[in-house]
Amino acid sequence: MFWKSTYNEFIKIAAKPRSYIGLAAISALVSVILFAMKVDGKTYISFITSSFEQTLTFEGDILNGDLIAFIILQMLIIHVPLLVALVTGDLVSGEAAMGSLRMLATKPISRSSLLMSKFLAGGAYTLVILLWLGFMALGVGHILFGSGDLMVLNSDGLVILQNSDLAWRFMGGFGVAYLALLTIATLSITLSCFSDNSIGPIVTTMAIILFFTIIGTLDVPVFDNIRPFLFTSHMIAWRSFFEEPFPIETIQQSVIILVVHIVVLIGVALFKFNKKDILS
Amino acid sequence: MSDKIIEVKQLAKYYGKFKAVEDVSFDVYPGDVFGFLGPNGAGKSTTIRTMLSLITPTSGETRLFGRDLAHHRSYILSRIGCIVEKPDFYKYLSAQKNLEIFGRISGASITRSKIGEMLEFVGLKGREKDKVAGFSHGMKQRLGIAQTLLHDPELIILDEPTTGLDPQGIIDIRNLILQLKNERNKTVVLSSHILSEIELIANRMVIINKGRSLVQGSVSELLNNQELIVRIELDDLQKALQVMSDRWPQLEIEATGPNSLLIHLSHEIIPQVNNSLSAAGVNVFAIESKRKLEDYFLKLVKN
Numbered sequence: 001m002f003w004k005s006t007y008n009e010f011i012k013i014a015a016k017p018r019s020y021i022g023l024a025a026i027s028a029l030v031s032v033i034l035f036a037m038k039v040d041g042k043t044y045i046s047f048i049t050s051s052f053e054q055t056l057t058f059e060g061d062i063l064n065g066d067l068i069a070f071i072i073l074q075m076l077i078i079h080v081p082l083l084v085a086l087v088t089g090d091l092v093s094g095e096a097a098m099g100s101l102r103m104l105a106t107k108p109i110s111r112s113s114l115l116m117s118k119f120l121a122g123g124a125y126t127l128v129i130l131l132w133l134g135f136m137a138l139g140v141g142h143i144l145f146g147s148g149d150l151m152v153l154n155s156d157g158l159v160i161l162q163n164s165d166l167a168w169r170f171m172g173g174f175g176v177a178y179l180a181l182l183t184i185a186t187l188s189i190t191l192s193c194f195s196d197n198s199i200g201p202i203v204t205t206m207a208i209i210l211f212f213t214i215i216g217t218l219d220v221p222v223f224d225n226i227r228p229f230l231f232t233s234h235m236i237a238w239r240s241f242f243e244e245p246f247p248i249e250t251i252q253q254s255v256i257i258l259v260v261h262i263v264v265l266i267g268v269a270l271f272k273f274n275k276k277d278i279l280s
Numbered sequence: 281m282s283d284k285i286i287e288v289k290q291l292a293k294y295y296g297k298f299k300a301v302e303d304v305s306f307d308v309y310p311g312d313v314f315g316f317l318g319p320n321g322a323g324k325s326t327t328i329r330t331m332l333s334l335i336t337p338t339s340g341e342t343r344l345f346g347r348d349l350a351h352h353r354s355y356i357l358s359r360i361g362c363i364v365e366k367p368d369f370y371k372y373l374s375a376q377k378n379l380e381i382f383g384r385i386s387g388a389s390i391t392r393s394k395i396g397e398m399l400e401f402v403g404l405k406g407r408e409k410d411k412v413a414g415f416s417h418g419m420k421q422r423l424g425i426a427q428t429l430l431h432d433p434e435l436i437i438l439d440e441p442t443t444g445l446d447p448q449g450i451i452d453i454r455n456l457i458l459q460l461k462n463e464r465n466k467t468v469v470l471s472s473h474i475l476s477e478i479e480l481i482a483n484r485m486v487i488i489n490k491g492r493s494l495v496q497g498s499v500s501e502l503l504n505n506q507e508l509i510v511r512i513e514l515d516d517l518q519k520a521l522q523v524m525s526d527r528w529p530q531l532e533i534e535a536t537g538p539n540s541l542l543i544h545l546s547h548e549i550i551p552q553v554n555n556s557l558s559a560a561g562v563n564v565f566a567i568e569s570k571r572k573l574e575d576y577f578l579k580l581v582k583n
Contacts, residue, residue: 004384011381015372099368103427106332108358108387278334 002113009121013087022083022129026076030136033072034144037063041145048153064148065141066166070242072137077177078235081184081209084129088122089188089202092273093195096280105278115273119189119266126185130178138170152242159244169241176251177238179258183231184209186262190269196280228253231261284346285310285435285467286331291340292491293326300326302491304340308469308484310434313461315482315499316471319581323491324471325365328439332362344435358387361433363441367424371413375404375423378412379430386431398426402456418449425456429464436460439471450477457481479503479573489581503547503576510550512541513566514557523560524553539565 013019037044041063049062092115095101104114150161161169184205191201212232215223227233237254240247286308293301301323308314318324329335331342333353342349344356369378376395383390399405402422412420421441428436438457442450458481460466472478478485479499486496495502514520517535524533524543532544545553550567557564 001385001387008381008384011377012370012373015370015377017372098370099366100370102334102364103368103382104385105334106357106360106362106364107382107385108354108356109385110354275336277336278329 001109005117006120009117013125019087023132026133061148065145066150068141068145069137084126084185085188085202085205088185089192090198091118092192093201094198096196097198102278111274122185122189126181173238173241180235183258183261186265190265193269193272287343289341292338294338299491304493306486306496312484313468313482315478315485317478318488322488359433360435361428362437363424364439369412374409376408382427383430388431390430402426417444435467437469475573494580508569510543510569515563520562
């Protein structure tokens with residue numbers, strides 16, 4: 001019954017027009033960035049590298065598909081949560097508002113299975129969004145700009161990564177980025193269990209991200225103890241895959257924090273959904 | 281093993297201090313068309329939602345098919361088809377896709393031909409590919425009935441199924457319910473505040489008000505035990521009044537026109553009244569009882 005319900009959730013997500021807003025937005029934004037880079041990318045790169053040109057000499061084409069993909073990820077990954085929450089925040093509350101949740105809940109499927117099928121479908125949708133972003137940034141970026149070594153400017157300085165060393169870093173980076181987005185999807189579905197209207201959980205998810213991000217970036221000692229445990233502090237953990245030396249412990253810590261968030265949020269959602277009186 | 285399909289005992293549901301349902305008890309037997317009657321806000325929908333595990337009761341016991349709902353939810357729900365208030369489908373999907381979605385988690389294997397058969401049964405054949413967004417309220421209601429029947433349930437629970445329908449839609453739904461009982465041998469629980477609906481199609485009923493069940497039993501027995509108001513149309517009013525007061529001096533009789541009487545009497549006296557008037561040479565043209573259930577219901581609710 002669980003898999004049948006999950007299949008139902010896939011059909012519903014695929015049929016909903018709002019599911020395609022994220023894909024369309026990513027396509028449009030990445031296309032604009034790729035166009036701008038094609039037209040004026042060298043100026044943009046020389047602006048970034050100008051401070052190093054007195055001490056370093058760059059050989060080869062720095063403006064390549066890998067750098068473009070890295071720039072795109074850095075620019076867009078913080079906006080993707082909104083696109084994810086737009087769909088996942090609606091999975092329970094949207095059905096409650098529409099009344100169809102009442103019909104689903106009178107079927108001989110446990111509420112836990114019903115909710116877990118929504119989590120699974122929400123997770124799959126998040127993966128599709130991220131894969132699309134990856135395809136647009138890496139795939140189309142490579143077609144238009146070719147591949148090459150990746151120059152990354154970190155807080156510690158400039159890191160040059162060999163082209164042969166990039167595939168696993170991108171895969172790992174996308175993996176951790178997926179975990180971060182999955183945390184957002186889980187948060188929005190959990191909030192969705194507490195609401196009977198479609199918009200509330202989406203707005204609340206974004207408000208929580210904004211609130212935690214502000215706490216995380218405020219350089220005030222009082223927040224020092226909680227900052228490492230905020231999921232928003234680990235939203236950019238994917239970037240660690242492009243650092244040298246490779247910060248394996250930092251990445252492990254981020255993965256653990258994000259997984260704990262996901263597990264706790266699913267637990268809260270299951271508890272609430274199983275106790276919920278369906279009055280809509 | 282109980283022969284009752286539904287046993288509800290002392291059901292209560294409180295929201296803080298508000299008592300949505302305080303003490304509701306009733307039994308439904310196989311083959312019943314069971315009327316669940318009460319004014320708006322009486323607690324009908326809350327009781328029905330509790331029977332379908334949409335709401336957790338504060339106290340009381342709900343058993344369906346001889347099993348406790350709290351412990352055998354999936355088993356029980358696999359044998360029930362229901363519409364609670366109104367069927368809310370996915371508007372962006374076609375009628376067929378909607379039935380596929382609900383059929384897939386109904387606990388039975390639902391084929392496309394079964395879906396086609398159900399759509400034909402409710403008169404929606406040819407509209408299966410149309411999106412539900414374009415359906416009228418009546419069409420959605422009929423699609424809702426198709427959805428309840430997909431997995432061939434033994435018990436069908438319909439909560440206010442005719443709300444918002446036009447007269448033709450009400451007749452269609454009523455005929456569908458009678459078909460379900462007569463042709464498909466289903467047990468139907470029908471919640472309504474429309475008295476004529478219950479009177480026309482239910483064989484047993486419970487009346488609830490302010491969260492409490494007031495009375496339950498066979499519709500005909502409950503109504504026939506009550507005093508009726510009967511209007512008699514005849515040709516000789518004075519003679520009729522004389523005959524009636526001589527034979528039944530205790531009856532309340534009222535002349536309502538030059539050729540009509542209103543009499544408060546019990547059901548079994550009606551043939552005797554007719555015979556006495558005829559024997560006295562009074563021609564009787566019509567005998568009609570006023571809306572029985574309406575009076576009975578109002579009397580109960582007011583008390």
